[in-house]
Amino acid sequence: MAILFPVVAFFLASLFIYEVSAIGESIAVKTALAFASLMVASISAGCVTGNAPVGANLRATSAFTHHAKSGKEVEFYTAYQFKTPCDTNSAVPSVKIIVPPQHGTATVIRKLGYTNYPKWNDNYRCNSVKVPMAAVNYRSNPGYVGVDTLQLRTDFINPADNPPESIAVTIEVAR
Numbered sequence: 625m626a627i628l629f630p631v632v633a634f635f636l637a638s639l640f641i642y643e644v645s646a647i648g649e650s651i652a653v654k655t656a657l658a659f660a661s662l663m664v665a666s667i668s669a670g671c672v673t674g675n676a677p678v679g680a681n682l683r684a685t686s687a688f689t690h691h692a693k694s695g696k697e698v699e700f701y702t703a704y705q706f707k708t709p710c711d712t713n714s715a716v717p718s719v720k721i722i723v724p725p726q727h728g729t730a731t732v733i734r735k736l737g738y739t740n741y742p743k744w745n746d747n748y749r750c751n752s753v754k755v756p757m758a759a760v761n762y763r764s765n766p767g768y769v770g771v772d773t774l775q776l777r778t779d780f781i782n783p784a785d786n787p788p789e790s791i792a793v794t795i796e797v798a799r
Contacts, residue, residue: 625636635754644786645693664758685789685790686789687791687794689793690796692795692797693797693798694799695764697761698762699761700762701791701793702760702796703716704716706750710747710750710753711755713756714755715781717738717779717781718729718778718779719760720774720777720779721760721777723775725774726774727765728765728772730774734757734759736754739755756765762774764795770797771794771797772794774795775790778791
């Protein structure tokens with residue numbers, strides 16, 4: 625419904641602007657600006673950016689979807705934090721499963737692993753160094769095919785730099 629209003633408003637605005645443009649350009653421009661402002665406001669009001677509802681009245685600060693094969697274990701999330709770049713002695717963030725999956729199991733493990741920074745990030749060079757991290761693995765119930773959801777909470781060592789995250793995870797399980 626939230627997207628329907630802007631689409632209808634845009635259609636009506638374009639018809640109105642076409643008709644009014646014959647009267648005078650300044651009226652058409654003012655009308656176009658008014659409708660554009662209305663559309664931006666209505667799109668923004670209906671936009672959900674990182675506050676996807678999950679579980680019993682819990683709110684997520686971020687969300688993502690991952691794919692898994694039925695009955696096979698898959699790692700879908702890692703968390704790490706450096707005191708100094710590429711520090712192999714950094715403390716591991718705390719990761720907890722707040723809302724468990726309904727059609728499988730999720731486990732949190734500690735391990736040494738590789739980071740996955742994009743090339744533009746200053747820590748990209750750390751991708752070749754194994755660092756301590758928390759990881760979350762998921763395995764669906766045998767034979768289950770469909771969508772499963774869970775929610776994680778990650779508490780970083782220095783919350784001033786990295787505030788806690790509540791993450792909504794959707795797992796799409798296929799054969």
